[in-house]
Amino acid sequence: PPQPKPAQRRPAQPKLTKSQAAAVAAYDKALIAFKKILAERRAQIEALKSPVKAPAQKRAKKPKALPNLPGQAIYLARLKVMSTYADLTDALPSRIGRPNAYGVPPAFFEAGIEPLIEEYAELFRIMQAPPAFAQSSDAPLRDVVQLGMAIARAKGADDAAAERAGLIALGIFFAETNARQNIGNARSNTYKGSLQTGPSEDHNGRRKWAAIKKKIAKLDPALAARDDAEEARAAGIDQRFNHWTAVRNGLMNAHADLLGDIPAIAAMMPDEIDQMKLFQLIQIIPTPTRAALKSGNVATYEISDRRVMGFLRNNSIFTFGKADRARTSATYREILDAMWLFNSKFEKARARFAAIKRGAAE
Template structure:
């Protein structure tokens, strides 16, 4: 899940089952020796510089803080204790601190860059030995981001997102091929916001919720924009129009964000529908579907600069240098880890897209799911 340009939101997954037995946090402490490093080639210890030793100690402390907060939240959840307001915030910051400290460590000591990890995080930013910690992190967010009791699920959540994306794109004048691309992009947004879990809550924000994690004003804007095109949609897709009427009746006076269908529909209309007509041009500039998804995700993170970049005629080389915008990117885990990344004062959109590697796995999953829907 991304952070809007004016607040914070987590990477989340929805809890659908029983509590998961806790990962052993206290007994799994990673122990570092700050004074020496054993060289794999020599088999003998090499003396570290003070900078390297300090970086090793900072990383060790960051790992232990992350473990401590993971353990605290697990105990609170398993014992049914009342959680603090925004219980995911401390977890999120501790995870970021750990990754930042590791990047500083590998910058100072490149030999610490290890094997690839199952999350697809660049090895310079994450030690694969810490995979169980991120597993537990995700399990805790599964539980903390469970949907509200009144949330209205769909039996076909992925297909709903694709169908709505395609229908909205068609209403905006796209041909069949480009409308399908809009449907794939829409599914990517769903996975980016909630790991593909419908009606998710938000353990790091009291403002955002639902399948595309929108705020109240975004949802209201989306409802109004949908009203303006729904007759057009009904003309070429009466089945989708009937489904829409059914879901409108079902949600009634509830918050539209508590119904998967209306939450997705309103979110797409509010933020992305006006950009769908540019899908063909975007695909020429960014032929990789993952890059296309990333660009539309940036519409949620930094909408005004992204719109300006699209109008510039030189999207990939358009440069962001405003400190506030750079801060919004960092709040969304882009240029957020390590002193070198955080010291950046500007970046082109090509550099921003490349730095969105935490989104890669989500978008790959969305692309695979889209292919299943289209072939199924």
């Protein structure tokens, strides 16, 4: 009789080295921790919305309150997941998977965890919802563009440069809040509103606006009239929670002078996305960025200050993986290239800016 065929064995999987096994374990641990903190925050939010009713004979338990800065823990957990995944794919390049919905380089993000990031974003939307007294705009994107253009013109920009200033202002709005107006901040008790400014920055911007308001009124009387109306509307509240005044003050505080220098900046950095990144860096590391612009060669200007590198890492630049975290210096070209998490936001801003130019509704 015919003899049965011997069972075919699967090829043996290559044995992991000690460092590879450690990278796998670190990622698995970070992923478990991320899922846990997401579930914890969701449970806390749901408990606050719909407290569980205890039996009459038992004392009702008070719903567990969200901690101060409830977004910080889940933010750090997300960074840990991406950072340990970068270390994992460094150790095991075969773990680099398919492209993901967010445009993140696949070596830094496993596409299979996209639902977790969707939950993460939804939790932030809930935790950073505008306060009840916030004063919104029916056309928040158009407002940002108009203010950016008006400020640039007041600083001497021609029509082409002013148009670019409108795009850049919109890019900042997308970068800071994903284009959501009047939001709070689940990671900070200081920075709030449509451009995520602190009280001192907001007041400084308001003062600077007052200094050029007469010039603005001559250049664009309708915009000045709108400004008067928004000032009156925001009387008695924190101006960071009126969309118009928040954007106006934020742009005046940090960006106004540079919005008048766009032709020179464009000569050094012709790419629109790079320009938006530079203006975003004015939000993050203003002093060295201004020094880089004054140097005449932004791309080669190098930063080696530990404190500045720390500010970059706190904004998801040189944050992911041991190799990035070990960096002690970087040129601006390297910094701009490392700002890949901002790319999709600036592309959205560019698309919406084009729609606004066509007269499309928001």
